[in-house]
Amino acid sequence: MRLINRHPGRVSATLLGLLPFLLIMLVYSLASQERLAENPNDKLLPGLEQMTAAIDRIAFEPDRRSGDYLMWQDTTASLERLGLGIGIAALLALVVGLLNGVLPLVRSNLAPLVSALSMVPPLAILPILFIVFGLGELSKVMLIVIGTAPIMMRDVAQRVRELPGEQLIKIQTLGANSWQVITRMALPQVLPRLIDAVRLSLGPAWLFLIAAEAIASTEGLGYRIFLVRRYLAMDVILPYVIWITVLAIVIDQCLRLTNRRLFPWYNAGGH
């Protein structure tokens, strides 16, 4: 049988999927053991023991100086920024994208600007944000907004324009005015697509969040990683990276499930 026609069963598919993870863990633990055997104080490849000890210290014991549980404090601070940033960006994307997609007059007016803005490298204007908005929360949230909104705006406008032209004619023959075309035809059909756009934008959003926290912050996941880097504290950095990854996966899956739950017509091929 040709290779392209050989499909794994359910169990073997799961095992095949797990294999790379297990291999990475195996390679890491072998390398780590070797280094630790040579020098028990090695910091570069900490073993499981050191990492659990670090997590225990940072997540389940109050900080000696401030009395806070650092990992939870970092997590809530980061998630707040991320949620606020991506939420504002999604809202902007919805409004501007809908108007750009439905109204030709607005499209001629705004689409070139949106395209130009989406080409500006967001990190390049981070210094401007710090100067304009100060070093507080606002500049970090704004970086996420500026970094993700233009692309989502373009995406939403594109999705609106992909709706079949027949629908647009049909709703007009049912007597719809322009406002109703937006609220009853374009908006409900574009919402599930917006959620997909948000899922795709979460990657860049995390990038901007951690970059902003690394440069100017006093708490947050990105701040902590860059802070402990000075002490080569891989036993903290590695669990933090895994924790961030887990958070990203959980958020992504929550959005996916929300989409399925809220828009049954969309996910059953009704578009």
Next chain:
Amino acid sequence: MSFITVKNLWKQYGDQVVLENLNLSVKQGEFCTLVGASGCGKSTFLKMLLGQETSTRGELLLEGEAFPGEPDRNRGIVFQRYSVFPHLTVRQNVLLGLELEQKPWLGKLFGTARREALEKVDAMLESVGLTPSANKWPHQLSGGMQQRLAIAQSLIMRPRVLLLDEPFGALDPGIRGDMHDLLLRLWQETGTTIFMVTHDLQEGFYLGTRLLVFDKVRNDPHDPQAFGATITYDLPIGQTDRKLFDDINESVSETARHQAA
């Protein structure tokens, strides 16, 4: 005065003449079928009736007034596909027009108004045979059922003109027969004026009250776009015989061959 009047109507796209010198007068309540080779301007004419296209020259009048330049609630349309809204259930699809009409800002009905509207909707669904599927999504329906839904959605608005653009083109022959019966029945019940474009000459010949054949009278082999199509036959249905059918069929296929060459 006739209901719809077409006087010396021309439609050109640049150098390409699509329709030339079209003249027509249609009474209220007629059921016209438009047939002809593809590229002979049937759909263009339908789009002009709909307000999606404007004429280059000539007049297109509805009760003596120029046609509105954009689609409105007086002219219903059913396309071959994509005529229903995938994000609304069958019932919501039919309800939509009533909601849009009564609530310009909200676009939704609540309470008593909604219940009253839903009674109309359910009666309409009953008459097109979609009652068992009232709460399904459009993607769960077969092609024929989706077209029934599209017709119901348009007819609940009681449009003065119903335009059908190859509505049964994508359906199986058996289903098509059922749809013909349904359409004739609804037409008799509502008295709406219907224009139906079809590429199926047989369908055009036996459905409706009047057959309009769009064809090119002149043809320049070196410049196929130089001449447009016009109405070559305008027949009341009932006077049909086999010989005529064959004549029209031959003429239309010849034009189709010229187009393709």
